[in-house]
Amino acid sequence: MGELFSMGGLREMMAEGEESFQVTPWKVEGKVDYDRLIELFGTSRLEGPVLERLTRLLGGELPPSLRRGIYYSHRDLPWILDEYEKGNRFFLYTGRGPSGDLHLGHLLPFELCSFLQRRLGVDLWIQITDDEKFLFKRDVSLEETYRLGMENLYDLLAPGFDPRKVHILFDTRSIRLLYPIALEVARRVTFSTARAVFGFTPENNIGSIFYTALQSAPAFLPSQAAKRKIPCLIPCGIDQDPHFRVTRDVAEPLGYPKPALLHNMLIPGLLGTGKMSSSSDAREGAIYLNDSPQDVKRKLSNAFTGGRATVAEQRKLGAIPEICSIWALWRSRFAEKDEEFEGITQQCRSGGLLCGECKARLIPKVQKHLEEHAKAREAVKSWAESAIVEQL
């Protein structure tokens, strides 16, 4: 299992004096060093020739998340592009473990999928893992994870898709399709391997240990159904990579192609640490998709920035965009044009743009974005249900 390495042992692998952090599909702790993750996970940096090749293939300007290094890592992207150019079209696969209200960060993979589908016309398979959420949280019912899954789905579809090319696998509803493939995966993954990849202990429940097999299944389902090898491209947060290392390791023995991946960084929280969290305590730490204009104004006004202690100091020394949660939002999507983004970055660094003014510029853009999102969310309700696939 060449690509696998121990998450449990991640701390041990880091050099003496390195700041400690942890990234698993269920927990992100400490200040994530994304460059170090590329080394630790053994992925490839998304830059240079491969990024240029992707740009040429997509035939036009890339979205901010691709242009500005938020999608910063990949596995086997050149292979996916080779196959595409040979006429062997890939499909997209991404997903979501249902939770309470979603925030801006949750939409990143779906926005990228929306863009790729518009440009290339490819199919998208979305997995809603209500079983996962149930298994990893003691205090939630299956009825509740199901309900949250349906609510989340409307948000996830809002970035805009071709309804004829969206296939939703809702785990407890689509299980008859997923289970046989999950069995094939599960037979090839020992507890020993799962423990090494995810850091499981004997106190983990037997469902949580099996679950990763379910998350592999959508990567193989279209190939199984079509009885030919269809390449799969998975845009996801880098925290999901451990699951797909398992998927990739079992793919070829099972006769499926290894899925390729595009990894995004996690959007930093507004309060300055870790990724945006959707746990209710941290509600102030992220912009939620159903936040009111007042919420947006309050949260962004209170957000952590890279500014200095006084105006005078900031005018003199400039601020530090790289640690600023507001700058991260400009970067991710709110400065659409590169000139605008570069202007903001430069003014920030030079001390010409104070944090208050920068926030005041961003607030209406975020408010408008949420307003448009809400409309798009309502519109997808007419077809979301019919995109759920229970049998082929």
Added chain:
Amino acid sequence: MGELFSMGGLREMMAEGEESFQVTPWKVEGKVDYDRLIELFGTSRLEGPVLERLTRLLGGELPPSLRRGIYYSHRDLPWILDEYEKGNRFFLYTGRGPSGDLHLGHLLPFELCSFLQRRLGVDLWIQITDDEKFLFKRDVSLEETYRLGMENLYDLLAPGFDPRKVHILFDTRSIRLLYPIALEVARRVTFSTARAVFGFTPENNIGSIFYTALQSAPAFLPSQAAKRKIPCLIPCGIDQDPHFRVTRDVAEPLGYPKPALLHNMLIPGLLGTGKMSSSSDAREGAIYLNDSPQDVKRKLSNAFTGGRATVAEQRKLGAIPEICSIWALWRSRFAEKDEEFEGITQQCRSGGLLCGECKARLIPKVQKHLEEHAKAREAVKSWAESAIVEQL
């Protein structure tokens, strides 16, 4: 988890000098001491007042397997009878992990269920665990376990059932019904517990570890569907008890009644050791349901008995029925009347009945039984498929 004990540690629990044996759902090794299993598993002996009470309730003579101690152990049978007498009817649940051809021993629980259904009119739920067989054998495909499951099903239904009262849960087909309940079970069972009950090691695959949750699900499904607590009685081989200890431990926290159990001994192999095995090497060690009359004659003629080395010695000392594989067949069902069974036993012990003569008497009875089985097996094909439950 009060009832659970370590299968891995079974050997350690046995007294110094005790002959070692092992009983798990996937492996039976050594000479099984059934009395000792009652102590080790913590079950109750099926005898005395509870057996008399069962006889009264069933209103007539019990089948040989109940009268003669082949069903020899139980859990909570008095409670099931209490509930029944209060008007809260139980349902029966039993099952089968698909394998190649079945032998006589595999039908014991189904024959008991057939009898109980005829006498009490109760419903029967049958689980066919094609997923289990796939997960626990490396060299079989899902298509093959599915095919074997369908073939086995006809055999299992041959003892005779009311088609309106038989509900078949075929794991890969009925998974949408089973999976949500399996998730509820799985969330309450840690790897640590599963390891203790089944003796798992880190090399077990993650599907095999999860699987027990699937085997619990049918015990709860009728209660879940009816939204009231319906008692469940599970006739099964004692080797399946570990699964149902898990089921019983999670039942009440999930709001379901603990299933009661009736355990049968495993029919000894014709070659003198262990239970009848269905692995192909051991084909000579059991009477298979599709054996030809010639097969039956050859196998029984060669079978291990409790006889002596010479005729003279046997006439003088008598034979030992308790260790005889032929006597076990008379006992299980082929001597229907108790007088006949007692006659054979007594003549055997006294040296009046030689093994050759005893075998010659048994052979046509077994041949006739298999002939009738084959007819019944053909007849159930008309309705077996329609009894498979994929949704409620």
